[in-house]
Amino acid sequence: MTQPVQGEKPKLNRPSQPFRVSSSSSEPSTSPIIRVDARHDRTTDRYVILWQDIRRAFKNAQCIMQDEVVVPFMTDADFKELTPPRILYRRAVVLDVVLEDTAHGPTPKQGDPVLRGTNIQQDRKANNKNKGHLSTDVKADLQSTLRSYNQLFRSFCNTMMSDDLGQAKKTMETMQRDLITVQTEILKVHPPQDLIIKAQIHILEHQQSLLERMSAVQGLLQTVVDQTSELMEERPPNVATVKSKVMALDLVKITKTVLQFLDHKDLVKCMRVNKAWHELTAPMVWGKIDIWDEPRYNPSVEALQRRRLLVNSLGMSQSDLEYCAIDFPNLRHLDVIFSMKKVEQIIDFIQRHTSLTKLELHYSYSDEEFEFYAPQLWRVVANLPGLKSLHLHGFGVRNISVSLPTLHELHIKYHSRNSSSDTIVDQLRFMSRCPALHVLEWRNYNYKRQIGDATGKDFMQMVDVGTWPELTALTVHCDALILWDSEIETILSSMPRVVVFDVRGSVFGILSFVQLQYHFATLEELHLDPSCTLTKHRLSEIVSSCPRLLESCKKDLAKMAADGRS
Template sequence: MPSICPLELPEILQSVANQTSERSLPACALVSKAWYQVFNPHLWKDINLSEKRPNPPEAIQRHCHLVRTLEITCQPKQEHAALRFPNLASLTVKNSLQDLDITQLVTEHSTLSRLDLNFIKSGLQPSLPLWKKLLELRNLKDLSISNISIGEKNINAFWQLCTQLERLECYWISIPHRGLLSSMEFPRMKEINLWEEIPVYLELMRRCTGLEILTWSSWEGLDGGFVPGFVQLASSGTWPELESLTLFPFAITNEETFKIISSMRRITLLSIDGKGSLFAADTIVQLRPHFHSIRELDLAFNRGLTSAMAQEILSSCPLLVKFSVPQLKAIDVAEGNPWVCFGIQELSACIYFDPATIKEVQPLVLDQLSRLTRLEELKLGHPTEAVFQKAMDLRLESGLGKLSTLRRLRYIRFTNTRQKMGEKEIEWILEHWTSLEEILGVLNPYNPGICKALMERLESHGISIQTRFQ
């Protein structure tokens, strides 16, 4: 051992504690008094009151000053009423507690900066006293509400609350009318995440002039006439700081996409997508100046995004972390510039080949893929539709071995491609892709017997395998 053990230095032990997995924390806290001092706060930082846990007695009260994040998923209990957390920053209430209980909790925890009221099952209509208490939370910056009805009388209290927020998330909320919205401004709001199309949302967005991140999505296509209004807002320079934009699944024309992109000064994330969305040559021109800052691009359903554009993006965006496009022709990859997105973690592209040249071209494509050593998710082939072109051949004799560098790969999808994998390939996967958790695709449609045996072999190593989308 060295003259002194570095773990005797409190700042080093603290750094170790910051990197210790959650499951190992309890044992570390029991090592010695010095270790207890360092590890115990990590144990109590983040707690959960749920039905599955026994009722929390004095122990929680004794460590209440360490609790920063509290999640309540159980019905109200007598013992909870006495609990106070003087440093509480974040409170999540899920499908539990009544208006009165929440009002009391909020009243006693004026330190809250984040509140999440999540009522997927039961719904909630907060009372005016609760809204007023929320207005007294001077530190509240981040509000997330789902399945909540704002109520006729409370709407102005809600808008008032929005004036102090930096982040707002709304899922399935009902807003009865505009109230005083037209006289309000929300200059502090940096991030907004809205679900479903409610006419009032456009009005709300218009008043958030400091937005950096905007997400507007829904299960169904958003096309209730809101797109022109949204494009008008974007192109008139409403959000000069906007750099991350998700509109899903909007059906947006190329002209509209063009206008939106032209209005953005900096782009880090762009996900404008929906069946029927288009992305044409003039739009990629608008995107080019942002290649150095783009981290995520999700354009999977944009039929207009050609293979050549996808290849250009892969060979020009060094910070790309996540990229999904409808198609990528292998020949474009082989003849194009080398990819530069070495930090990419998620790549979704249907790569297809010309049968006449696949033998020469596939090794070149595999070379490019093999350099993406941070890759965690690789989605080849089309999720649902049959692929008529020749897809990537994942056999060792076709060069699969080149992908041994993808050690972080957790998920691979090759649905609707026709593979001919055998025992050799499966043993190779088990040896080299040690992080792999899930496969989606048919290993060998030509031989159901072999296919079944291979699937069992993978499953026995804890890799889950599905043949098609559930």
């Protein structure tokens, strides 16, 4: 290998741009190819070819073309040509150099704002022999108009980047008038040039369509700003800072809103886009984790250990004991299916997570099998300081002595497959130990009534004496406990306000309807048994008089009213 001479600088490995003289005919050019070294532009960090280097190789160079299109000089953000003039280096492309040719007239200047970037070279060549000549006065007027158009175009670009869409629209209208003036004058002596003006008018039409769509979006955003400002003004006066105006485009908030409609698979893809998207989507991917019987669908113990701070909702079935050993500091919701092999581990898991606010317990074994662990479990549940919602699925509550004074929601569900030996008395006794309930859901299907069981009257009396003074949502589906019309009337009169009321399977009549009228303003959900004795007129009155009633409930009531009632 040839060694460089000591003291001599090594040659820079930079590219060179091939050029050739443009042919005046449609046949490919046969002129020799001349290469001009490219220079590295530190400002743009790209390779460029200086115009002065091209003029040294081609003395009469007028402009540079590629595939019959004039190559523009590089410009800054304000569309001003960079100094010294330069063009962008194009890899693996031979550029044509157009020389001054008096026989075919001067080639259009590269800086002409009308001709730059338009595919009209072939039309110009085909019509060069037939073109006319403009008078000196007309030519001067047209040049002045085109210079004005160039300035307007820059102004239009600037206003489009701002929020002043009204000014952008006015500027565009002025540009259209100037182009029509140029078109009218040129058509008198130079018909081929009409192609140029038509091209520019076509561009302006697209810009105008875009501008109209942007104006519509701006109007929508302004509505959002106005409504948000009104809400901000309605905030309590003790708030430290009340902003009178908010940003119309909160990109983070908009992104979060859009991400809520994606499934888990798409969220995982979004998490891999970049760091910012990872921070937005990681809590959505790892916020709710379900660990069920199929190991291939479960996250690994190591991955869950790394992401444990993001988990706030966890569902566990017949899972490995290794998952129970992980601590989740921000866990709020736990949905767990008990297994006799892992009862102690699950109880210990619940005891460690004092941050729980919602607990769902599933059980399918007999009470005798679980009787040994029940007292320990309920002591742990009672000691959860922030527990607000408790869901029991087939979970026995017999002989429970603990109280849950801060519980706001209680959902008890039994089905025929559940083997719990609880009686209605046992269940009512447990409910009475939750005095702060706002929501009570009690579903007991296919229940076999036992001697000494409570009746609907017993439940009504518990509500009437104020066992749950803050109860606003009540759902009672119990095959062995039917509420009669007078009992439902008493329950409705004892509740401070009614938001949800579901007594399917019970008798809802005129007495209940009269008492329900006092709660029309707050009622959001109402579910009645299809065999209720209300007339068509009463059902229609409920639909029309409850402004907050869900549409699905209105449809059900309207359907009942249409079923041949008097």
